[in-house]
Amino acid sequence: MNVYDSERMADLLKPLGFIITELPEDADMVILNTCHIREKASEKVYSELGRIREYKEAKRLKDQNMVIAVAGCTAQAEGEEILRRAKYVDVIVGPQSYYRLPQILAEIERKTVVGEGPGRGILEIDFPVESKFDFLPESAEPQSVSAFLSIQEGCDKFCHFCVVPYTRGAEYSRPVETIYEEACRLVEKGVQEITLLGQNVNAYHGTFSDREGWTLGRLIQYLSKIQALKRIRYVTSHPADVNEEQINAHRDIEKLMPYLHLPIQSGSDRILKLMNRKHTASYYLDVIGKLRSARPDIAFSSDFIVGYPGETDKDFEDTLELVAKVNFASAFSFKYSPRPGTPASVLDDQVPEEVKTERLARLQSLLFEQQTAFNQSFIGKSISVLFEKQGRHPGQLMGRSPYLQSVYVEAAPRLIGQCVNILVTHASQNSLTGTVITQEKIAI
Numbered sequence: 001m002n003v004y005d006s007e008r009m010a011d012l013l014k015p016l017g018f019i020i021t022e023l024p025e026d027a028d029m030v031i032l033n034t035c036h037i038r039e040k041a042s043e044k045v046y047s048e049l050g051r052i053r054e055y056k057e058a059k060r061l062k063d064q065n066m067v068i069a070v071a072g073c074t075a076q077a078e079g080e081e082i083l084r085r086a087k088y089v090d091v092i093v094g095p096q097s098y099y100r101l102p103q104i105l106a107e108i109e110r111k112t113v114v115g116e117g118p119g120r121g122i123l124e125i126d127f128p129v130e131s132k133f134d135f136l137p138e139s140a141e142p143q144s145v146s147a148f149l150s151i152q153e154g155c156d157k158f159c160h161f162c163v164v165p166y167t168r169g170a171e172y173s174r175p176v177e178t179i180y181e182e183a184c185r186l187v188e189k190g191v192q193e194i195t196l197l198g199q200n201v202n203a204y205h206g207t208f209s210d211r212e213g214w215t216l217g218r219l220i221q222y223l224s225k226i227q228a229l230k231r232i233r234y235v236t237s238h239p240a241d242v243n244e245e246q247i248n249a250h251r252d253i254e255k256l257m258p259y260l261h262l263p264i265q266s267g268s269d270r271i272l273k274l275m276n277r278k279h280t281a282s283y284y285l286d287v288i289g290k291l292r293s294a295r296p297d298i299a300f301s302s303d304f305i306v307g308y309p310g311e312t313d314k315d316f317e318d319t320l321e322l323v324a325k326v327n328f329a330s331a332f333s334f335k336y337s338p339r340p341g342t343p344a345s346v347l348d349d350q351v352p353e354e355v356k357t358e359r360l361a362r363l364q365s366l367l368f369e370q371q372t373a374f375n376q377s378f379i380g381k382s383i384s385v386l387f388e389k390q391g392r393h394p395g396q397l398m399g400r401s402p403y404l405q406s407v408y409v410e411a412a413p414r415l416i417g418q419c420v421n422i423l424v425t426h427a428s429q430n431s432l433t434g435t436v437i438t439q440e441k442i443a444i
């Protein structure tokens with residue numbers, strides 16, 4: 001979602017004459033779009049800011065200015081503190097208020113013209129009543145044939161470990177019309193694959209012509225009618241929100257990729273309850289079973305947190321057991337990171353760091369084993385790959401399989417932007433390699 005927001009910020013600033021530069025030392029403005037989900041991500045903000053400050057100072061020596069803005073969830077959560085600790089920061093904008101960047105820049109410009117000097121940085125972290133989507137301009141040239149489209153934001157679930165409800169705000173679903181228009185514009189510009197985004201994307205409940213009741217499944221059905229759109233994905237789903245229309249979408253819509261990111265966090269019902277996750281392990285397995293019946297070739301990825309406060313060896317074993325039962329194609333796993341303001345951060349029974357490290361290593365070794373086996377199961381088989389860009393080596397292209405695997409193939413650059421059948425020849429933990437299957441070979 002930060003990638004989506006970063007692109008929208010660039011779109012907002014384009015009419016003001018800004019273009020993107022690869023050289024931060026040249027920039028008239030630097031926007032640091034931040035993440036607050038774990039401590040590591042937040043800490044990075046200050047080290048990055050230190051680096052950007054040097055560019056700003058070098059420019060000042062040449063009598064030039066550089067506006068530094070911090071955006072995203074760390075800006076939302078720690079805006080005041082950033083302004084106190086890094087006095088050279090000019091602007092703080094939250095994830096729901098960044099659409100005001102043009103006005104903020106006008107204000108900075110005015111101050112400079114009347115010689116008021118930079119003064120204290122501008123802080124814009126309210127949750128406005130209006131939706132930012134009503135103020136965002138049309139997206140510029142897409143960077144790739146695969147694009148993101150935000151359809152839902154925020155979260156009302158309040159899992160006890162998570163900052164999202166505080167930094168992204170309450171749940172909001174965009175109306176169907178505006179999503180459809182944005183999708184059509186992307187497709188007109190050559191996009192073939194759209195990933196619908198939301199913190200709880202399957203809690204989507206949008207309106208169409210002011211009529212309520214549009215679920216994610218129905219929205220996907222509607223978007224799938226856009227002829228030149230080849231592939232649809234969505235992320236991230238919450239297990240408790242999986243409904244029949246979502247499951248049926250996987251059964252009925254060929255363009256919907258047979259791959260679902262469905263975070264569970266823990267395999268222990270006790271921990272799930274303490275986390276306020278609103279589902280049990282068996283409920284999760286039940287949902288997985290229903291999706292597999294609807295779409296037998298579907299594969300799953302997930303998120304896990306190890307070392308949640310109070311997690312015992314037995315709870316952790318339950319997680320390993322659940323992983324063994326599901327057999328994931330891929331997964332993200334993290335050590336629990338106490339986040340300020342969340343209920344879990346103040347619990348007494350925090351798990352020692354070395355226990356978290358040991359559990360994470362065990363979990364990851366099982367998950368990596370499953371991921372490698374999943375990838376290897378494609379050797380000798382044909383899969384469709386949407387080529388996105390040049391690969392790592394000359395003459396090589398990189399594309400994605402329906403299961404989001406990176407696939408490297410020696411192929412002509414003209415195939416970028418096309419879905420091509422590939423014969424998989426090698427597989428590793430992180431990628432596949434293969435060869436293009438020519439039309440004649442398909443006929444044989």
Ligand code: SAH
Pocket residue numbers: 037038161162163164199200236237238263264265303304305334335336337338339
């Ligand atoms: N809405 C999604 C998750 C969004 S956050 C869901 O409910 O599944 C992305 C992932 O970051 C989470 O799934 C979780 O695994 C991880 N995460 C969130 N807060 C965390 C914390 N305090 N410590 C470690 N991992 C965390």
Ligand code: SF4
Pocket residue numbers: 155156157158159162163164165199200238
């Ligand atoms: Fe965070 Fe996801 Fe839980 Fe919402 S549902 S609080 S985004 S982990």
